[in-house]
Amino acid sequence: MRLCHKLNKEGASHGLAGRRQARPVRKASVTSSASVSGVEAERIDGRSVRRSLNQTGRYTRQPRDDPVSQEKMEEHGVGYSSTGLVAQMRENNNMWQQGQVTVKLAKAYGYCWGVERAVRMAYEARQAFPDKKLHITNEIIHNPEVNQRLRELDINIIEEKENQSKDYSEIGGGDVVIFPAFGATVQELKEFRDKGVQMVDTTCPWVAKVWNAVDTHTKKNCTSIIHGKYSHEETIATASFATQYVIVKDLKEAQYVCDYILHGGNKQEFLTKFSKAVSNSFDPDTMLDRVGLANQTTMLKGETEQMGKMLEATIMKKYGPEKLNEHFVLMDTICDATQERQDAMYELTADQKAVDLILVVGGFNSSNTSHLQEISEHKGIPSFWVDSASRISVENNSILHKTAHGELLETKDWLKEGPLMVGVTSGASTPDKAVEEVLERVFKIKDPSFTGIEPRKCAPVQVPTH
Known part of the structure; x- marks a missing residue:
């Protein structure tokens, strides 16, 4: 099989990474809830439905590269870092020295291209339709902070509740519906095509x-x-x-x-x-x-x-x-974003004595992040998986972290005195800002006088345009 091309900058690759959902497959329905499974009684030609979307004049599936949206993503910390610690580490061979702490960032980490693209298109949709009601048919990606930012932009995320079908009845004909990075079913595409809504399709191309x-x-x-x-x-x-x-x-x-x-x-x-x-x-x-x-994928x-x-x-x-x-x-349908992050983690943990501890940053509901945590656990390296910086208490030098198998633990005095070599990585739905905030708390614990990293404009991450 031919592997998909990789990007020019370390830490960014194409593709989409996600998590295991602990729920049954959605049952077929032809009601307004549009809660569906893979097959309905009546076969729908998926390719014809997808082609027909373009003919509606109400369908968008490419980013617009809107600078205002890009600036807002930077402000909200939901895109690639261009001025912060992670961006500066990219230009410094993925290394950083801050007082007694040396940080080594994995070669492949964080946002894959498909995830960043989806978030960007959601921000662009809000900018393009300022007066319309916007809805997403699921979480745009599996990152709680990113999804919360979208809610703050007055974008309604319609999530499936346990043992209940999704309810799309609140969506009106003049509204905007965003399909998430994971895509939507062919039945949902058909329903929204026929409903007359404006459709923004952020489905990862892979x-x-x-x-x-x-x-x-x-x-x-x-x-x-x-x-x-x-x-x-x-x-x-x-x-x-x-x-x-x-x-x-x-x-x-x-x-x-x-x-x-x-x-x-x-x-x-x-x-x-x-x-x-x-x-x-x-x-x-x-x-x-x-x-x-x-x-x-x-x-x-x-x-x-x-x-x-x-x-x-x-x-x-x-x-x-x-x-x-x-x-x-x-057929060649392989996206290697997940594998690249795991390979980088294996490299980061190859020498068990090279790092004192590992920090894994990513949503607690992310299966690809759990695999990263699992690798370091198997190597016997102290490893702490957090979903955000809020899990770290600077005052108490404590951390609330998760194991690869789902146990939530609190560890006190987790950062020892003296020099530390810290390895860090992040899941494929994790923006760079989340990593930066976690590391800043580490620096603050080790040095109470630490006031932050001075921003500096860095070269942008090179990503495909389509």
Whole structure:
């Protein structure tokens, strides 16, 4: 598989990273709530719906690079840092010395391109439609501080409540609806197209690329094997573009599917195992003879690649190499933002004696951030995962932090006396400002006279334009 190109500056890459959602797949509905799952009783042509959006004259899917919005993002600390500590570290080989504290920033960290792009488009939408009601069909990204900033801009975020469908009935025909970075289901796209609202689509282009792959599977009468988490918004949206699908979360489940393709098995056991992760009326005995692979963009690229090889080998073994293309479709849909951050973390922790502790910054509901924390824990390095600087008490030298497995702990006297080497990284939905605020509290604990980092204009992060 060909890997997507990387960006020119360390710490920024394309893609979208997210979290595991602890909730069931949304049930199909044709009411005004528009709460949907991957398949409805009536098949909707996803590609046709997406193409029709452009014809409405009410649809935007590209950033406008509005300078006023960019300035506001900088003011609110929800974009890439251009003057603060992180920006200055980028120009100093990702290192910083502040009194007795030396900080080493991971080579790849923080916002991926798809996340920053989505936030930027939401800010631009508020600027472009100052007098209209704005709604987002979910959190724009999985970062509480960023979403709170959007609420402060009077943008309504419609979140799904436990065991309840989303209610879109409050959205009127003259309103603006923003689709989040994870995308929206094909049923939601159709409903808002027909409702007459202005649509701002911040879906990460790499997510949309996966949708194209699933669309191709449908046209070739293939079942989509989707590497992802069945309850994650992105996977829910991707599955909605498929006619037939199975969602597998890891290599173990992928191997189970491969074994079933080769040897058959207990159909009821299969359907029970994937009860929340298959399309309606799925029949593994008849729907696994032609398959294609797609993925949730936040899954590990190495696992997706390995699944592709497993499925390819399975199909060749069953049907022969000469019929591989008749029974298997493989397209390049890999985004490596998550993997890059993990690779950088492995490098940061390679020498257990090189750092005294690790700081991981990111939302407590972020699965990609939890994996970063897990790496340092496995290396036996003291590691503290916080979602914001508010978790650190300067007065008490204490920190409220989370482990990779979800335990919330308070550690007192966590910063020891004397020189410290601190490694730091952040999840893919974490703006640079969050890292800067955490480090400033570290500096303040070690030196009560610390008053902050003097801003300095730095070179901007180079990102793709489309």
